[in-house]
Amino acid sequence: MTFSPQLEAKLEKLINSYPAGRRKSALIPMLMFTQDEVGSVTPELVNEVAKRIGIPPVQVDEVVTYYSMLHKKPMGKYHVQVCTNISCLLWDADKLYEHACHKLGLGHKEVSPDGLISLEEVECMGACSWAPAVQVNYDFHHHVTAEKFDEIIEALKKTKTQ
């Protein structure tokens, strides 16, 4: 499996920034970067990453299945992530997530039929100070209320008609 020249260069730099024998530290960023290009963490990608850093594929799988930002199936163009961990939960994130499901007609890790939006209930994203937090791809949205959530979604939907 090969990636675009830009990504290959990025990966090479990444791997070489760790001393020999500790290259497996590159695992998570490597998975993130390659997932962005491939679309999801496919079995081939798992094997490729395992080969490149010299660990058994099952150890890559351990990481892939642990972190909510890594997906084995392709998500929507806009991946909407609602945190329901403790800080956010204290700010009614459970209700926000319910609202999100309702608004989008999607459940956990489901993708809209047009492939535009997907939803996921995620673990803490490190945005606790601005709870409840929502992340769309790599963009954060803070202190999200139901109204604010709708606005975000409408804005996303508009990009399709443009």
Place this chain on the structure above:
Amino acid sequence: MADLVNLTINGVAIQAPAGTLLIDAAKKVGIEIPAFCYYEGYSLQAACRMCLVEVEKMPKLQTACTLPVGEGMVVRTESDPVVKARKTTLEFLLTNHPLDCPVCDKGGECELQDMVFRYGAGESRFTEMKHHVDEKQWSPVVFYDGPRCILCYRCVRVCNEGMGVGALGIVNRGVNSEIAPSHGDHLECDECGMCIDICPVGALTSGTYRYKTRPWEMKHVGTICTFCSNGCKTTLGVRDQQIVRGNNRDRSGINDEFLCVKGRYAFDFVESPERLTSPMMKVNGQLQEVSWAKALAAVAAKFSEVKGRGGKFGVVGSTKTTNEENFYLQKFVREGLGTNNIDHHRSGDLVTLIDALAGRENALASVGDVYNAKAALVIGTDLSQEHPLLAFQLRANYRHHNSNIYMVTKGPVREDAVAVAAVRAEAGQEIAALDQLREQLSKESELLVLFGGSVKGEAVRKLVAFADSLGIAKIKYICLVDYSNSRGALDMGLLPDLGPGYKPVDKAGLSLPQMMAATDLDVLWVVGANPLARYQLASKPFVVVQEMFLTETAKAADVVLPASNAYEKSGTVTNVTGEVQKLHVAGKTMGTKPDLEIIGLIAKEMKINAGVWSSNAVFEEIRKAVRGYNIPLPIIATGQAAQTSPLNGRVPVASAPELIQPAGNTLFTSGSLGRYSKKLTSVLEYPGQLYRP
């Protein structure tokens, strides 16, 4: 020796070497700290929190499995906070546990059950629905029942570290965490079952044993695996005359708790429907069942007749029969039939090694040395395929002692991963390649040399000369041979030119290939071997075969005598490192007889007195007659191994390297025997694919 540290556990002042883990220090003085994830010999995990103890001046309870002892430490292992923490930990562990002990394989020998019984809470505060996932089959031998799993990582670590395979991982997080196999929905691995064995609960279960019995309904018979030369001790679980389990959970024996797929699962050849249970004789070209009396009479009549007219016998002994059987056989053949035409399938050139090392002391290594040697040089063998226990010990040596391992092999091998240097050399060219390692090797203070069957004849002498030239004070050797009693066959003198203890005979007889090529052979007597799988007979002798199965050789026989196997008889076997261990009877198969008895009955029928055929009596004779076998009986009687060393004077026989033919067994084969095990032949890796991640 590390400095001693003073500490107090439960009011008792103790001393322990600095660096000792608290859990081990406590164990040494008889204080048990409960633990799940901690397992001696593997990396620390601190996952289960079962071992929490109170340490004065430390703010929180500490995990005894990761805390090294410290000077002046005051530890309490049974105080109120500890007891309460333990109860809570168990309450958590049982949150999603199905509590199906009444049907669980592990019930009765489960560590979780024991802990809950001793420390647990009878009530749970959790009222939520239990999280359930269905049981999965990962291979013919490994099953996983997720809800029973307590996520202790023992299986993951034993597979990674102990086996060097790395086929297991833990996927998902939180309540959804579970063990996952190497290939998504199935396992491709060594199929060793070490993960099942080490699992403290019934989460991993074995294909041969699951739902067959309760542990307390079995008889446990400690005996020796019959598949390869490494000589692992296996405790066979026998229920209603049927072997249902093989393990070495009590860690007795030279293999600690190690067993490979063959030792743990392949015992089912014993109850193969293809087992021969009645003697047979050829009538009009067809083998037909006859009584023992008739078969024995026919054999004795033929033997007497051929002996009487000075005809030619050829006798092929076994690499799997006991020392007593081998000794008795060669004695009867030499003294009773009056011939030295006796041989067996030789797989390593031990004879040349013994000659080359004549006069040295302590030059032959034991299995324990493979674990302790500071440096090891492995030549011409894929250890993980051919010698699973030695490979396991070598990996453990590297893990625990950071030993220097040097590999000289044809292709890449698993041990390369732990080697300081790996050199590639074609079979037969290994010695020439050694010079590449000379510089590194000469820096070692001691060396263990293991060499396979491709190093034979002059190459063995060159190897010894090379090692001597390194200037290392302590060098030990292991000449690798292939089968469970290959070593015993050599030591007992199943050789045309050497009798028991490598004593030369007056007039050398025919070697195995010579018997096969002889045009005037009158009788071919094969005891537990399958030479016709490798050779063709040039003449048409009367063929007598003692066998368990209708092998190529048995099919060609005039008389077939159904033999029992290592799991059905008593006696001793000698492993690859010369360690003698005792067999114990796990069960019997109707209609079969041990080879010792069969040979004895043939002698009796011929009116020849070859001595009583009880293994104890024959072993007494062996102790007197065979160099190195005068071992202390209590050692082997108590299930331990006693090392023999045949080193003494020179062995004045011509080297015949062409007679040495390594069997080339893999982790999943064992000559003709392995193919009769349904379990062994059903794994994906059979017959020989070694998993390389």
